[in-house]
Amino acid sequence: MKAYVCERYGAPEVLTVQERPQPVPQDREVLIKVHATTVNSGDCRIRALNAPYGFRFMMRLVLGFRKPRQPVLGTELAGEVVAVGKAVQRFAVGDRVLAFTSMAMGCHAEYRCLPEDGKLMPIPAGLSDAEAASLCFGGLTALSFLRRGRLQPGERILINGAAGTVGSALVQLARHQGGEVTAVCSTTNVERMYALGAAQVIDYTREDFTQRGERWDVIADTVGNAPYRRSKSALNDGGRLLLVLASLPDMLPAPWVALTTRHRIIAGPVSDCVADLHILVELAQAGVYRPEIDRCYPFEQMIDAHRYVDGGHKRGSVVIELLPD
Numbered sequence: 001m002k003a004y005v006c007e008r009y010g011a012p013e014v015l016t017v018q019e020r021p022q023p024v025p026q027d028r029e030v031l032i033k034v035h036a037t038t039v040n041s042g043d044c045r046i047r048a049l050n051a052p053y054g055f056r057f058m059m060r061l062v063l064g065f066r067k068p069r070q071p072v073l074g075t076e077l078a079g080e081v082v083a084v085g086k087a088v089q090r091f092a093v094g095d096r097v098l099a100f101t102s103m104a105m106g107c108h109a110e111y112r113c114l115p116e117d118g119k120l121m122p123i124p125a126g127l128s129d130a131e132a133a134s135l136c137f138g139g140l141t142a143l144s145f146l147r148r149g150r151l152q153p154g155e156r157i158l159i160n161g162a163a164g165t166v167g168s169a170l171v172q173l174a175r176h177q178g179g180e181v182t183a184v185c186s187t188t189n190v191e192r193m194y195a196l197g198a199a200q201v202i203d204y205t206r207e208d209f210t211q212r213g214e215r216w217d218v219i220a221d222t223v224g225n226a227p228y229r230r231s232k233s234a235l236n237d238g239g240r241l242l243l244v245l246a247s248l249p250d251m252l253p254a255p256w257v258a259l260t261t262r263h264r265i266i267a268g269p270v271s272d273c274v275a276d277l278h279i280l281v282e283l284a285q286a287g288v289y290r291p292e293i294d295r296c297y298p299f300e301q302m303i304d305a306h307r308y309v310d311g312g313h314k315r316g317s318v319v320i321e322l323l324p325d
C-alpha cells in the first residue's frame with residue numbers, strides 16, 4: 001500500500017510517498033480501506049516539531065528525538081472495512097466507518113488496522129466520507145474543553161480562533177450546550193460564524209476583544225495569543241480561561257490564579273475518550289454538529305495540503321481524499 005512517511009522533522013517536503021506492507025488485522029482488529037483523512041494542525045506540528053514555547057524537549061521525548069517514531073502521520077479517517085479478525089463482533093466487511101487514532105496516527109495511508117473497541121464507529125447516515133473524516137480532531141477537543149470549563153446554559157462564551165477546526169467545533173457545541181457564543185475571527189469569516197450559531201462576532205483585524213469593556217464567563221483561546229495576562233480583564237467573576245493552545249509560561253500561573261482569584265485557567269492535552277466519540281456521532285446524526293470543511297486535496301497532493309495548513313488560516317478541516325465522494 002502507499003503511505004506518506006515522515007523520516008525527519010521539517011518542512012512539508014520531508015514527506016515522501018512510499019510502498020509499505022498492507023497491515024493484517026489481529027483477532028480483535030478490522031482492516032479499513034481509507035477513503036478520506038485530514039491534515040490537521042496536530043499533523044503539521046508533529047511534522048515540523050513545532051511545539052508551543054517550553055514544550056519542545058518534551059515533544060521530542062514523546063514523539064521521537066530525531067524523527068517521529070510513528071512515521072505515518074494522520075489522526076482521523078473515514079473508510080470501509082475490508083477485512084476483520086476472527087474474534088471481531090461489532091463490525092463486518094463492507095461497513096462504512098470513521099475513526100480517530102490520536103497519537104497512534106497512521107491514517108495518511110491507503111489502509112489502517114484498528115481494534116474494534118477503539119475510537120471506531122459506523123458513519124452516521126447523511127455524512128459524506130470527507131465530513132466523517134473531519135468529525136473528531138476538532139469535535140473531541142471542543143467537547144473535552146467545554147466539559148472541563150463547565151459551560152452552563154445561558155453563560156457567555158468567547159471563542160478566539162473560531163474559524164479553525166477546533167474553533168468551529170467549539171462554536172457549534174457551545175451553542176448546543178446553551179452558551180451564548182461570541183466568535184473572534186478575521187473579516188472573511190464573519191458571516192460564517194453567524195451561520196454556525198454565534199450570537200456576536202468580533203473581527204480581530206478591527207477590534208481587540210479585551211478592550212471592549214465586555215466580559216465573558218468562559219474564554220476559549222485556540223490561537224495562543226490570549227493568555228491570562230491579556231484575557232483576565234474580560235473574564236467575569238468565576239470565569240474560566242480555556243487555553244487550547246498554551247506555552248509553558250502561559251500555563252504556569254494556573255495554580256496561583258486558582259488560589260488568589262475567582263478565575264480558573266484550564267489547559268493541557270485533551271483526554272479524548274470513546275464515550276465522547278459516541279456523543280459526537282449522535283450530534284452529527286441529529287444535525288447539531290457538522291464539521292466545517294475548507295478544501296479537499298487528492299492523496300497525491302498531501303504536501304500541498306501540509307503547506308496550506310501551515311499557513312494558519314484554514315477554515316475548519318483540510319481533507320485528503322483517497323476515494324472522492
Ligand SMILES: NC(=O)c1ccc[n+]([C@@H]2O[C@H](COP(=O)([O-])OP(=O)(O)OC[C@H]3O[C@@H](n4cnc5c(N)ncnc54)[C@H](OP(=O)(O)O)[C@@H]3O)[C@@H](O)[C@H]2O)c1
Pocket residue numbers: 040041042045137141160161162163164165166167184185186187189204222223225243244245268269270309312313314315316
Ligand atoms: N490542547 C490540545 O490537546 C489540543 C488539541 C487540538 C488542537 N490543539 C491546538 O489548538 C490550536 C488550534 O487548532 P486548530 O486545528 O483549530 O487550528 P487551525 O484550524 O489551523 O486554526 C486556524 C484558524 O485560526 C484562526 N486565526 C489565526 N490567527 C488568528 C488570530 N490572531 N485571531 C483569531 N483567530 C486567528 C484563523 O482564522 P482567520 O483566518 O479568521 O484568521 C484560522 O481559521 C493548534 O495550535 C493546535 O495545536 C490543542
